[in-house]
Amino acid sequence: MEQGERVKESVTTLLFGVAFLSIFITIIITFLTIGRISKPIIAVAKSADSIANGDYSHRVVVKTNDEIALLANSFNKMAASIQHSQKEQAEFKTILYSIGDGVITTNNAGVVKLMNLVAERLTGLSESEERFRSVTQSANDAIISADSKGIIIEWNLSAEKIFGYSKEMIIGENLETIIPQSYRDIHNIQLERVSLGGEHHIIGKTVEMHGLHISRKEFPIELSLAEWQTSKGKFFTGIIRDISERKKAEIEIKLKNEQLIKLNSEKDKFFSIIAHDLKSPFQGFIGLTELLANEHEDFSKVELVELGKSLYESASTVYKLLENLLEWAQMQKGTISFTPGELLLFKAVSSSINTVNQRALQKGISIINEVDETQKVYADEKMISTVLRNFLSNAVKFTKREGQIIVRTKKLDDEMVEVSVSDTGVGMAEKDVNKLFKVEEKVSSKGTEGEPSTGLGLLLCKEFIEKNGGKVRAESEKGKGSIFYFTVPESNDKNI
Numbered sequence: 001m002e003q004g005e006r007v008k009e010s011v012t013t014l015l016f017g018v019a020f021l022s023i024f025i026t027i028i029i030t031f032l033t034i035g036r037i038s039k040p041i042i043a044v045a046k047s048a049d050s051i052a053n054g055d056y057s058h059r060v061v062v063k064t065n066d067e068i069a070l071l072a073n074s075f076n077k078m079a080a081s082i083q084h085s086q087k088e089q090a091e092f093k094t095i096l097y098s099i100g101d102g103v104i105t106t107n108n109a110g111v112v113k114l115m116n117l118v119a120e121r122l123t124g125l126s127e128s129e130e131r132f133r134s135v136t137q138s139a140n141d142a143i144i145s146a147d148s149k150g151i152i153i154e155w156n157l158s159a160e161k162i163f164g165y166s167k168e169m170i171i172g173e174n175l176e177t178i179i180p181q182s183y184r185d186i187h188n189i190q191l192e193r194v195s196l197g198g199e200h201h202i203i204g205k206t207v208e209m210h211g212l213h214i215s216r217k218e219f220p221i222e223l224s225l226a227e228w229q230t231s232k233g234k235f236f237t238g239i240i241r242d243i244s245e246r247k248k249a250e251i252e253i254k255l256k257n258e259q260l261i262k263l264n265s266e267k268d269k270f271f272s273i274i275a276h277d278l279k280s281p282f283q284g285f286i287g288l289t290e291l292l293a294n295e296h297e298d299f300s301k302v303e304l305v306e307l308g309k310s311l312y313e314s315a316s317t318v319y320k321l322l323e324n325l326l327e328w329a330q331m332q333k334g335t336i337s338f339t340p341g342e343l344l345l346f347k348a349v350s351s352s353i354n355t356v357n358q359r360a361l362q363k364g365i366s367i368i369n370e371v372d373e374t375q376k377v378y379a380d381e382k383m384i385s386t387v388l389r390n391f392l393s394n395a396v397k398f399t400k401r402e403g404q405i406i407v408r409t410k411k412l413d414d415e416m417v418e419v420s421v422s423d424t425g426v427g428m429a430e431k432d433v434n435k436l437f438k439v440e441e442k443v444s445s446k447g448t449e450g451e452p453s454t455g456l457g458l459l460l461c462k463e464f465i466e467k468n469g470g471k472v473r474a475e476s477e478k479g480k481g482s483i484f485y486f487t488v489p490e491s492n493d494k495n496i
Contacts, residue, residue, distance in 0.1 A: 142240040148233055150175040150191050162221075162242045164214030180212045203227050211240065220247045285314040327386075327460055338467060340380045342491045345419070346371045348381065349407050352388035360396045360405070363448075367392065367405045375409055376491035377417050383464035384488065390457040391421040391484045398482070399425035400448050416470065417490045422483040428476040436474050437462040461486070 136143045136156045142163070145154035151174060155167045163170075163178050170177065179187055190201060202225050211221040222241045227234065288311050292299075299307065330336035346369065353367050360367055377384070388407075395405045403424040410418045426448060437458055458472075465472050465486045476482035 139239075142242075143237065144175075144240065145235055145237045146175050147235055148191070150187070152177075153235070154237070159240070162213075162240065163211060178212050180210050180218045183209055208243070211242075219244050282314075282318060285311065285318065288314065337382070338380050340378055340468060343377050343379055343381050343384060344373075345375045345377050345409060345417070346373045348385055349388055349419075352385055352392055353407075355389055356392045356396050359393075363396065363399070364402045365396055365399050365405060366403075367396075368407070370406055370408045371419075372409060375417065377488045378491045379468040379470075379488045380464075383468060387461045387464050387486060388419075388421075390461050391486075394457070394484070395421055395423035395425065395482070398448060399423045411490065412487065415490050415492065416487045418485055418487045420483050420485045422481065424481045427478045427480050427482055429478050430476075433474055433476050437472055 136154070139156060139158055142159035142161075143154070143156045144152060144159050146152050151172060152170055155165070155170050159170075160166055165177070175187065176184055193201075202223070204226070206222060206224045208220065208222055210218045212218055220243050222243050224239045226237050226239075228237065229235065288307055292304075292307060296304070327336065349369050349371050353369060357367065392405065392407075399405060405421065405423045408420050408422070410420070412418055462472050465488070469489050470487035472484070472486045474482060474484045
């Protein structure tokens, strides 16, 4: 038994020893194998890093004949091929950059891969030209270029809008196409001067002239002209602005200024007239009141009555003048009420006749209303009544006893109604008729029986009638009477 146990233990120890030796040998073999494989792989990896960094001369050294050696040899061939390709490319670039023309290489997709310096310069110039064209096309002003012979070579969108010609229509045409006849001789002289080596007289300046639209209509423009030169010759570029609206505004401002100057002058004269007209009745009024205050005990009752009448007439004249002046001032300020509407003209004339009829009866003057009873006009009733009263009052004032006044109407072709007030009075000379209705002229005289006149009433009549869209005028002959006219719109569906 004991001997059997010892044999068993010996066999077990031997087995353990064999197993350990096998494991040790395996480890040694594995280590040697790994080292043999990894070294060439590491060498290939280092070569790849060198090539990645631009060193195409690096090669992998392998001394075996296995698969790794095949991989290393393939890698070395690839590096040699790249190195050769780089050398050829460098030589190609040297040749490329020595060529005088622009050369560009692309891949199959059309992507630029290489270009020489000439091509780079040309491409940069092309891009600059493209940017210039983009700017000119988006400009608000017309930008036009022409050669030294006046042939148009550039034409932007604003030029199309201003002159009416499309780019296709105008390119290649002479500048005379857009220059009015009155400017063409000067234009041709300037071109001839330039062709002989002279300078264009408006280079670097901004001038105003006229352009010619495709419709052959002339319009005002502002031109700024620049000159430039290339190997192909001399060229001109003009920046043109349509100044039609500006010129229209300048004319309007000029007219407004002239009207303002005239209006101020007229007002100065007007207020001078008013001051004179106010002064005269006030002087009479003051003289009469002074006489009454100092010598009233010396006057009889009849004389006092006459003085009272004179005072009344003076006060009435002053009041009427002030009333007219107030209405005129309101018209100038635009604060007077204006409410046009349908008005029965016959009724308005009858009402106005009633206000002056008492004075007419005193002078034995008959006033006849021949206005159509159905005639309607569209106007401000208060203003028309004021005009009618003024015309009728003047007619009574300047008509001798037993005279006649007639009010008539007549339809005009332009949907207007003309109203006339005629009298058999003293009439006026032509020079005085021409002064009527003018603020800067003084036309005032006493009536046939010394009735006072302010001369302001007719100015108000003119303002009132023009406010209602009509006009006033007068006809008169010395010793034969006068006719005063005014027009107002006829009432119809358009203005009601």
